[in-house]
Amino acid sequence: MPNIIATAEAENTGEAYTTTLQTNQHMLIADEPTDLGGQELGPAPGDFLCMALASCMVITLRMYITRKGWEIGRIRARVNLVKNIDKAAGSNTFYCNLSFSEKLTAEQCEKLHKIAKACPLHRLLNKPSDIITLLE
Incomplete structure (x- = not known):
């Protein structure tokens, strides 16, 4: 078994670039700036x-x-x-x-x-x- 030191999951449901991130019990949002087509709802x-x-x-x-x-x-x-x-x-x-x-x-x-x-x-x-x- 590999020595996993961190894990994260990302899911995009089609709402431009806004992506839900999950790691352990924490949920975050990633996005792109508006000038790159994102909605800037979270960090890039x-x-x-x-x-x-x-x-x-x-x-x-x-x-x-x-x-x-x-x-x-x-x-x-x-x-x-x-x-x-x-x-x-x-x-x-x-x-x-x-x-x-x-x-x-x-x-x-x-x-x-x-x-x-x-x-x-x-x-x-x-x-x-x-x-x-x-x-x-």
């Missing part, structure tokens, strides 16, 4: 990808900060996905910016930068992946 798939990486980094940082007993209130991650348009097979780039509500020491900055890059999705997205699509 690329936005979900950026949200996943941003939330993974913030959660991983919070776990580390809690274990260390540091007093850091707010952790914010902003992730932008930039498509490489120069090369057909070129890699895309995630730009991740982190900010904290408290002033950090140089040592804390260095450690938190290292921890953010060790979050599970950061590591996953830095490796090549295979996508296997089957028709049922």
Whole structure:
């Protein structure tokens, strides 16, 4: 049995691009912006990808900060996905910016930068992946 670490289902019933997403007990809506023919009823798939990486980094940082007993209130991650348009097979780039509500020491900055890059999705997205699509 494969080691499944996450599962999601998506269903589109013909209402333009509006798509219902389900994972465990959570339901979300994905859509496209109106200029691409969507109704903008939810984030676009690329936005979900950026949200996943941003939330993974913030959660991983919070776990580390809690274990260390540091007093850091707010952790914010902003992730932008930039498509490489120069090369057909070129890699895309995630730009991740982190900010904290408290002033950090140089040592804390260095450690938190290292921890953010060790979050599970950061590591996953830095490796090549295979996508296997089957028709049922």
